[in-house]
Amino acid sequence: MTNLKNLRGMVDLLPAQSESWQKVESIARTHFSRAGLKEIRTPIIEKTELFSRGIGEGTDVVGKEMYSFDDRGGRSCTLRPEGTASVARSIIQHGLLNKGPQRLWYEGPMFRYERPQAGRQRQFHQIGVEFVGLASVISDAEAISIAWDFLKDIGLKDLTLELNSLGSNEDRFVFKEELKEWLEKRFDLLDEDSQKRIKVNPLRILDSKNNDTKKLLHDAPSLNDFLSKESKTRFDYLQNLLDDLNIPYKINYKLVRGLDYYSHTAFEITSDHLGSQATVCGGGRYDNLISELGGQKTPSIGWAIGMERLLILASDSILTSRSPDVYVIHRGLESEKLALNIARQLRSINFSIELDYSGSSFSKQFKRADKSGADWAIVIGENEVLKGQLKMKRLRNIGNKDGSKEYIFSTGELDKLIAKLNT
RNA sequence: GCGGGUGUCGCCAAGUGGUUAAGGCAGCGGCUUGUGGUGCCGCCAUCCGGGGGUUCGAAUCCCCUCACUCGCCCCA
Known part of the structure; x- marks a missing residue:
């Protein structure tokens, strides 16, 4: 590199x-x-x-x-x-x-x-x-x-x-000549940069950052008077x-x-x-x-x-960055298919979904889910697939009205899951 | 173009001549053969921006170079 x-x-x-x-x-x-x-x-x-x-x-x-x-x-x-x-x-x-x-x-x-x-x-x-x-x-x-x-x-x-x-333009032209004349009389008192600028662009000397030049310019003709x-x-x-x-x-x-x-x-x-x-x-x-x-x-x-x-x-x-709405945790081949499918469906109705790809243990996946900042995790494992269920878990306590942290939905009633997501 | 500062793991950072290069964060794996945020354990720089030199020996001293950074000029 x-x-x-x-x-x-x-x-x-x-x-x-x-x-x-x-x-x-x-x-x-x-x-x-x-x-x-x-x-x-x-x-x-x-x-x-x-x-x-x-x-x-x-x-x-x-x-x-x-x-x-x-x-x-x-x-x-x-x-x-x-x-x-x-x-x-x-x-x-x-x-x-x-x-x-x-x-x-x-x-x-x-x-x-x-x-x-x-x-x-x-x-x-x-x-x-x-x-x-x-x-x-x-x-x-x-x-x-x-x-x-x-x-x-x-x-x-x-x-x-x-x-x-x-x-x-006319105002500036007259002023420029006047300023040039004034500056030339004080040429030796100017800093080097400003000396160079007299011919090329005398106006720019006005906002010189050089302290001595600044002081000197206090008494210089002001563009305002030439308007x-x-x-x-x-x-x-x-x-x-x-x-x-x-x-x-x-x-x-x-x-x-x-x-x-x-x-x-x-x-x-x-x-x-x-x-x-x-x-x-x-x-x-x-x-x-x-x-x-x-x-x-x-x-x-x-x-x-x-x-x-x-x-x-x-x-x-x-400057703060946005977290996904839902983090989808899954383990096993059938679960993977279901997870992909659910993610797609929820995305189609504008939820932002992060799907875990690690295939690692649930414990690891949960840690990642937590770090992602998502409010919800959807958990799909072999048991869920067998029962035709989805488990949804609240990762954060914001707006937790009913006090519950875990919800189970059957895969056929995604609308209920969505309703819960919206609370 | 001209000044000042800095350069050790992805990030932060110790180390200032003695040879195995601390530590923290992040990451990965495990404790826990299906359940989070805590905790504990393990892994993660043969190399200190690069190149020369001095020395028995350098990340640590010298020289050169490169990069980054702050400032001057000027501008967004």
Whole structure:
């Protein structure tokens, strides 16, 4: 087993966890379908160009985190590092906007070549929502509220919604020049990373984690002061709507986010229980992405939640795994046939049944039955077969009304056994 | 790409130069030739991430390497 191990940062999802994932996914689906969203599934590999153009050449994701390779035809391909660009591409390609605005969700693996650490893997999973072709502030509020309510429903506590407005392209352009000038005057005081960023992406210096730079930035021009009247009104109205929905938020003027396509609304939902990678959900408005990729100008907003991070935070009720309803114990050839048959019949009416395969002693089988967590054991041995009977035993005391632990049914009256199971 | 930490059975874990590598959990078998959750007994690493070296002798010291992990950057 020395060579054949998983690639770094690629994680197996083992049976012990898959049930929790399914629960989360099922809750997500409920939320999405209530909100009238439709699912979209796109390939996990795209032309490299889609991401470099869509996400932005200057971003970390494109600059150093993409899983890119040439296929046998010499085309440069990339494992998707995020979902939005693919969704945008698909919408343009299939002319979906001719049918009106698209309200979509997606789920699946994403790939980023980074050093793995807590809450970060190279293959990770996002579940995301995109409202494409919607410009109104209500759509921002709606998108945010879907994320917020979903996370709350999963049982996450101590979440913070951080909110900012990046303004329009024009706002940002003016601000960027101003900021650049301000920073250049203080070039020597900046940390190395930030010095490099001045030319490429000065906005990103704003959320530098370097303490000295942070201090310095206290007096830097704020993007907020450069927002046009329209942008400001927009931002104010969004806050207004969130207030109405009783969704608490914290304005964070330094929140810029690492993908180029955002404008106006940008937000993150964070938790202090995640260690260093605090963001569980991130998103924003991307009014220029679709046109950037060759479509019509199409205002849009979306977000993505990291499944792995979500599951780190999920409540115990999501994480506990389900036991079978009934454990079937049997010994002997005839019993085996009957056991298989009974299991099948009970399964057909939606009971979950675990059948013992060991052929070991009853005592052993009972121990296993107990460990399985099942409430009931059905015991089928030679005596039972001879008498045409089934013995059913209660393994746990929950809801034991009549005080009895053992029940005997004839094989002909399975309905009585089922009635007992339902008590 | 750059820092810090760790690497002994499926999981947890003792052992820090002296040769049979504790223990617990899980697993398997038995006590109990048909009845559970307790208890008791037995089995379960010729090997200590890998490769070199030092030594009479190493899991324990040195070197290299790999993997995992936490953090930086950035993000989900």
